[in-house]
Amino acid sequence: MEISLEKPIQQEVSVTNTGDLSEIQRVLTELLYVPDDKLKLVVVLELLDYFKEKFSQKDYKINFFYTKQNGNITGFVVSQIDKEYRSYGMKCPTFGWLTSKDFLSCKLLMGECEDFVRKHKFRKIRGPINFPKISGGIGYQTEGFEAPMLNGVAFNEPSSKVLEYLQELGYKKDAKYSCVEVVESNWxxxxxxxxxxxxxxxxxxxxxxxxxxxxxxxxxxxxxxxxxxxxxxxxxxxxxxxxxxxxxxxxxxxxxxxxxxxxxxxxxxxxxxxxxxxxxxxxxxxxxxxxxxxxxxxxxxxxxxxxxxxxxxxxxxxxxxxxxxxxxxxxxxxxxxxxxxxxxxxxxxxxxxxxxxxxxxxxxxxxxxxxxxxxxxxxxxxxxxxxxx
The missing domain is CATH 3.40.630.30 (Gcn5-related N-acetyltransferase (GNAT))
Incomplete structure (x- = not known):
């Protein structure tokens, strides 16, 4: 019996920009983390409805990027300029729903987001801002994963290293947000x-x-x-x-x-x-x-x-x-x-x-x-x- 000593060929990570809803659904179904498994399909469908609406608006600036390596999806992100979102009173491009299995995928995805910002002549990007807020939310969660899933509150995988990757890429923490259980009903x-x-x-x-x-x-x-x-x-x-x-x-x-x-x-x-x-x-x-x-x-x-x-x-x-x-x-x-x-x-x-x-x-x-x-x-x-x- 012959034993091959050749290492499998490792393909480069590729980035795709797509507006194809069936393609996006495949990416979300495979990689999107939802704390409650039985709600994943609902969240995916809510996102697809949102993307369908935004993609149909010719003047709305939004991109969906995802990465692949060896045929496997390794990450995705949404970059957009929402007409109503404001940061310190100013319009600002955002990224959201960022998911990445490794640093390289994150680097490539954020590189696309940054080029998106340059293309539209802005000088700053913030995130994660996960639109629509009714099924997404603001920020990357670092504490409180045992709390119940609540619509309008952002969620991400507890073991994810995305925040570390972003900081390594030069992103700085700018805003901290807290969620609290109101335990006193009478003030x-x-x-x-x-x-x-x-x-x-x-x-x-x-x-x-x-x-x-x-x-x-x-x-x-x-x-x-x-x-x-x-x-x-x-x-x-x-x-x-x-x-x-x-x-x-x-x-x-x-x-x-x-x-x-x-x-x-x-x-x-x-x-x-x-x-x-x-x-x-x-x-x-x-x-x-x-x-x-x-x-x-x-x-x-x-x-x-x-x-x-x-x-x-x-x-x-x-x-x-x-x-x-x-x-x-x-x-x-x-x-x-x-x-x-x-x-x-x-x-x-x-x-x-x-x-x-x-x-x-x-x-x-x-x-x-x-x-x-x-x-x-x-x-x-x-x-x-x-x-x-």
């Missing part, structure tokens, strides 16, 4: 609200009608200082779609329900008595100035669609967005919205509340939220200045 500061503030709950279509007011409030409140703001009209529509899926006609509150049986706070009772509790979004309380009717605050928490897609009872909430008019800050509006929102959401069966993607440099948010919470997850966003070749 003392939220039980004494100014007389000129009124709280409300609305039906999904009523919230949708407030789109321009909510987006304006958000833009004036914090978009100019956030390191990563993936919000805007498309993000608002994502959130409203999740509300439409879950709320508006739940029939969980009995007709003889007495609000005074769960709270003695007049503003909370007023909010509950002014609406049909079975037809509102319980996790989206709003605050108005009673004198002029202006919207001055809102919490938009999201039901965990991963539970819905797994056909499990809906019990998890992601406190995704909190917006308070700057002129009304420090008056306990956030705490009041939190309190009334938690009570109302519990009536609808939600027992687990997680505050997500809290920016480390947002001192006001941290000082308000952290005393009532337990830290869970940590994510980092990295960035790199791109030099001309």
């Amino acid at each position: 003392n500061k939220g039980n004494n609200l100014d007389d000129d503030i009124v709280l409300k709950f609305l039906h999904p279509h009523e919230i949708r009608e407030l789109r321009s007011q909510i987006l304006t409030l958000a833009q004036n409140s914090f978009y100019s200082v956030l390191a990563d703001a993936p919000g805007g009209q498309s993000r608002f529509e994502e959130m409203m779609d999740s509300y439409d899926l879950v709320f508006g006609n739940r029939f969980v509150i009995k007709d003889n329900f007495d609000p005074r049986s769960i709270s003695s706070i007049p503003e909370f009772i007023e909010a509950w008595e002014s609406c049909d509790l079975n037809k509102i979004v319980p996790c989206c309380p709003l605050a108005y100035d009673r004198t002029n009717g202006e919207l001055v605050g809102i919490i938009m928490a999201l039901p965990n669609l991963f539970q819905l897609w797994s056909k499990e009872p809906l019990t998890h909430l992601n406190v995704d967005t909190v917006i308070i008019n700057k002129e009304y800050a420090g008056r306990g509006i956030f705490s009041s919205l939190q309190n009334v929102g938690q009570i109302t959401s519990r009536l609808h069966g939600f027992e687990y509340v997680e505050g997500t993607t809290i920016y480390a440099n947002n001192d006001r948010a941290i000082s308000t939220i952290f005393p009532h919470s337990t830290p869970l997850r940590t994510h980092y966003v990295v960035q790199k200045r791109i030099l001309r070749k």
Whole structure:
């Protein structure tokens, strides 16, 4: 018997840029990590729907790159310039969903992303920003892998070395984000609200009608200082779609329900008595100035669609967005919205509340939220200045 001493030929790693959805599906099916295996197909299909929409927009700048070696897929990444994403108030290219089995694949993928940035005459790239946020999220996770899968919160394989690869390629950690479990449902500061503030709950279509007011409030409140703001009209529509899926006609509150049986706070009772509790979004309380009717605050928490897609009872909430008019800050509006929102959401069966993607440099948010919470997850966003070749 003859024994061959020849080593198998190691092929070079190749990079492909594709807009073919069947090809992308094959790559995602083989390599995308999803913490819950039974949700992988759902996430893949959500991504394919997103890519189909973006690829059909001729003026939308997006590329899907993947690498192969010896016939095996070794990595993939999405690079794009989203019209609504802002970093410190400025447009900025991003990369997302980066997955790589080895350093060389990561280097080649990020090289393509950097050329994408140069082509469109930008000088910086940030990521991972995994669009759409409803199934993706912001940052590379480094802690909290035991926490439940929550839509809108980024995930990656715990053993992945992608962050190390990125740092070796010159990417610097720029923004740190925390997710916390809100373990105290009642915050003392939220039980004494100014007389000129009124709280409300609305039906999904009523919230949708407030789109321009909510987006304006958000833009004036914090978009100019956030390191990563993936919000805007498309993000608002994502959130409203999740509300439409879950709320508006739940029939969980009995007709003889007495609000005074769960709270003695007049503003909370007023909010509950002014609406049909079975037809509102319980996790989206709003605050108005009673004198002029202006919207001055809102919490938009999201039901965990991963539970819905797994056909499990809906019990998890992601406190995704909190917006308070700057002129009304420090008056306990956030705490009041939190309190009334938690009570109302519990009536609808939600027992687990997680505050997500809290920016480390947002001192006001941290000082308000952290005393009532337990830290869970940590994510980092990295960035790199791109030099001309």
